[in-house]
Amino acid sequence: MLDTHDILETIQMITDESLDVRTVTMGISLLDCADPDGEKACEKIYKKITTKAKDLVKTAEEISATYGMPIVNKRISVTPIAMLLASAPDADPVMYAKTLDRAAKEVGVNFVGGYSALVHKGFSAGDERLINSIPEALACTDIVCSSVNIGSTKTGINMDAVKMMGATVKKTAEMTKDNMCMGAAKLVVFCNAPEDNPFMAGAFHGVGEPDCVVHVGVSGPGAVRAALAKLPKDASLDEVAELIKRTAFKITRMGQLVGNLVSERLGVPFGIVDLSLAPTPAVGDSVANILEEIGLESCGCCGTTATLAMLNDAVKKGGVMASNHVGGLSGAFIPVSEDDGMIKAAQCGSLTIEKLEAMTAVCSVGIDMVVIPGETTAEVISALIADEAAIGMVNTKTTAVRVIPAIGCKAGDVLDFGGLLGYAPIMPISNYSPAVFVNRGGRIPAPLQALKN
């Protein structure tokens, strides 16, 4: 028996509160496309992607229309390309990136992730070549996303890779400086990267995954904020947490339904639902606004970490019951340029990079979509990556850095990436030099937390 109130609530969540399924991401293993001849490998990659994902966009759109819920993005994640490069020592890595770009455009997806390397303990054949090629690969492709995992709780932090990534981020921004430094917005540096993440730019298809799989990432900060807005201002935090849980449950159920339907229609196994609150630059669809609704004057003020910790936990508790397989990043995202409330908080100065760093200890990912001054040195970026990785390593969670050095811009300028990537002001960052630390290289040993057996 359907309840009138329930039906109207769902419709309101979709029409007025920006509730949507953020992404349906098909993970495709490319392990069987490895070939010593780079051109042959690329041919196989193109063929496999365009075969497996042929109907992905069409199916997702049909389901969206039939069930009345928006599915915003359709994406593809693939096996880290560095693994394929390992068997082709003479191949040009950029050719692989171009192939991914071409195949993804052919099937009509928004992004393809997996121009990646996993180097948390060290470099194997192919890894260094891939990392060195990232700036060019991201500059000459449109929808390819890249990620590099430089640390984990089990292995510690590979500081040689951290050093390389600081320079890589900077060079990537420089090579795309005529296009809002966009390359850096498609590059994520991870600690504890999940293998089944459906969200970009960090998605890749892990080696433990099946040949082909469908993951779903839900969204819905707007729906959570709207639900909280109806709660009296003197309601206790127990009630606030309860309401977030209830709303997260409903949001996640929608994602689970979509995942099952897509998986059934494409005949591909269903992977996971990523229980995430992924904001958009649309007014009201903001994680920062949720924190403000709980009772902060502006995101970034004292109390931000505590409210975010509660929000993140309640989202997981509500969501986990709604889905049979949970994975990916699962938690609240805090990408500055993609969140209307965060943009405003950064503009008025209440939100700083230091506060964002603290927030990353209790939420889903890390320093995400933050625009830093163009003159920031590669060493400073490396050290920021190391700080974030340390938080992830010690807390056994995923952390990441996706910063965009605004090459050629001055303080107060705004970079506008357009679409879901949004826009952001340049945020100041401490420029005292960590060069000696970064240049030492080596590996930060795995913490005691790694010894669980």
Added chain:
Amino acid sequence: MEAVITVVGKDAVGILAKVCTACADEDVNVEEVTQRILRGTFAMIMIVDVTKCKSEITAFAKRLDELGKTMGVEIRCTRQELYDTMHRV
């Protein structure tokens, strides 16, 4: 196979009749109707059987959407499972 048609907007003469006519044209059987005025807004929910629907449900939904626009109301037609999953454990 059931679907839910919701009509939300400003009350006007003949909304129910027009929606029902559209359903009848497509061989869609109306099983339940509930209608209310919520804070001045007309809200109607119909549970319909679309098993014998002459066109694809997406095409039917599009037709209703266009009909809604001519009356200044918003009409949505979606499969019923969405509501079931979201609100039932």
